[in-house]
Amino acid sequence: MKKTLTIALLIAMIIGSCKESTRKEGAEKKNIETIENVSDGITKATSINQDGKKLEFLFNNMAGTATLNFNNETIELISQKPASGIWYKNEQYELRGKGNDITLKKDGIVIFEHQDDIVNIEAKSQKDVLNLTFNNTEGTVKAYLNGGEQIELVEEKAASGIWYKNDRYELRGKGNSYTLSKDGDVVFKN
Numbered sequence: 001m002k003k004t005l006t007i008a009l010l011i012a013m014i015i016g017s018c019k020e021s022t023r024k025e026g027a028e029k030k031n032i033e034t035i036e037n038v039s040d041g042i043t044k045a046t047s048i049n050q051d052g053k054k055l056e057f058l059f060n061n062m063a064g065t066a067t068l069n070f071n072n073e074t075i076e077l078i079s080q081k082p083a084s085g086i087w088y089k090n091e092q093y094e095l096r097g098k099g100n101d102i103t104l105k106k107d108g109i110v111i112f113e114h115q116d117d118i119v120n121i122e123a124k125s126q127k128d129v130l131n132l133t134f135n136n137t138e139g140t141v142k143a144y145l146n147g148g149e150q151i152e153l154v155e156e157k158a159a160s161g162i163w164y165k166n167d168r169y170e171l172r173g174k175g176n177s178y179t180l181s182k183d184g185d186v187v188f189k190n
Contacts (some may be wrong), residue, residue, distance in 0.1 A: 047102050049114045055104060066095060070104065070112060100137065123178045125190040130180060132171075140164075143171060143180060145188055151180075 041062040047055045056069040064079035066088040077088035077095055085098030094105045104112040117136040122129060131144040139155035141164045153164035153171055161174030170181045180188040 047112075047114050049112055053112060055102070055112050055114075068093075068095065068104070123176070123188075123190050125188060128188050130178060130188045130190070132178070141171060143169070145180065 041060060043057075043059045043061065045057045045059070047057070049055070053071075058067040059065075060067070066077045066079070068075040068077065075090070075093050077090050077093060080087040080089055082096070085096065088095040092107055094108075096103050096105075099116065101115045102113070103110055116138065119134040119136060121132045121134070123132065124130075128146055131147075133142045135141070141153045141155070143151040143153060145151070151166070151169050153166050153169060156163045156165055158172070161172065164171040168183055172179050172181075176190075178188065178190055179186060
């Protein structure tokens with residue numbers, strides 16, 4: 001059951017990271033780039049680190065294995081029992097991950113690592129508080145107005161400042177000033 005939950009979390013992580021976006025201020029996108037369900041129980045994905053190195057994954061959920069391709073080397077790993085996230089290893093290599101963050105070690109030394117660029121901001125107006133969690137790697141933000149429901153927005157190209165939106169909400173900002181609109185009506189401005 002724990003192995004199935006781990007695999008489900010991994011698949012959700014990979015699927016959630018596949019949205020195309022650009023990083024703030026034109027920086028390159030550095031996250032899990034692709035995902036493909038090859039067949040039932042087999043998932044293929046690719047991750048790129050900040051140095052542009054590519055790590056390819058093939059997860060066989062039925063067998064509890066992961067086959068990696070890194071620097072033209074094929075690496076076979078066996079699923080372990082993590083407290084959360086993923087954990088695969090063999091005698092020489094160890095792969096761990098949670099969310100989009102992935103670490104591959106060879107003989108205990110990190111040889112590949114990807115971590116999302118996360119920024120948390122709290123903006124205040126006279127009567128409201130807007131908490132923002134930016135994932136600059138994915139080009140997304142999670143917004144919480146006065147501790148309320150989570151609002152998920154996707155980055156858009158802005159002439160200057162920031163611009164995120166979904167079908168109902170829009171977040172714009174420049175410097176430390178933010179405006180959140182819902183269905184065209186301003187619900188937060190500082």
